[in-house]
Amino acid sequence: MKIAISGKGGVGKTLMAGVLAEFFTNKGFTVLAIDADPTPNLALTLGIPAEEASKIVPISENAQLIESKTQTGVPGVYNLSFTVEDIIEQFSVKTPYNVSLLVMGTVRNAGGGCMCPANTVIRALLHHLLVKRKEAVVTDMEAGVEHMGRATAEHVDTMLIVTDSSLKSMETAKKLYALTKDLGIKRAFIVGNKVANSEEGKLIEKFASKDGMPLLGLIPYDEQILKADISGETPLQYAEVSKGVATIRRIGEKLLSESG
Secondary structure (H helix, E strand, O other): OEEEEEEOOOOOHHHHHHHHHHHHHHOOOOEEEEEOOOOOOHHHHOOOOHHHHOOOOOHHHOHHHHHHHHOOOOOOOOOOOOOOHHHHHHHOEEOOOOOEEEEOOOOOOOOOOOOOHHHHHHHHHHHHHHHHOOOEEEEEOOOOOHHHHOOOOOOOOEEEEEEOOOHHHHHHHHHHHHHHHHHOOOEEEEEEEEEOOHHHHHHHHHHHHHOOOOEEEEEEOOHHHHHHHHHOOOHHHHOOOOHHHHHHHHHHHHHHHHOO
């Protein structure tokens, strides 16, 4: 199972990625969580203390690693054929919830076809993780739609597109859904989050139905999740009383049943 989670910034992508990764681990899967957001926070969601999380250097910013993989000794010429298995073994971090975490980071560039060394390593690593590795992979993607243009998620089985009831969030979700079809992603679902009342829920349901986008679930607004976010804690520690966490776990059950 290879899942990517997208959406406009602030809609709750990271929360969903962390809870699903923990859920699949509890179901007996070996799980690798990938943080591909330029402002990585998945470590906190998976229970790594803030001080430790701040010390994790994203792969895209590890100049020594990038150079060791791509240098040829010829200025302007990069090695495009290299192994990446060792990167996973050396740089993934085991979290308190028994999920392995790899903080990827992202590479911003003016052109989608950039073959700069860091981008080359990131693309090769993502391809390896999503195509050749056997464990379940849950990826917290970069917010917005730009990453879809770089085709960084083209090998995932399932794309979950998170939205709240705001117009801007839903418009971003609509664009992301259309792009999943262009990339040939097999399954794409809308997930509503931070749903405070039935009116907001109906708004998201109508939005998804209008454009024929399957709605996988509605996650309620949850004070426990807000409390964890404010204090820099993992919402998983409130799992027994959190309606939001419970709903995401039910979404995980749906994904397992959908996958057969």
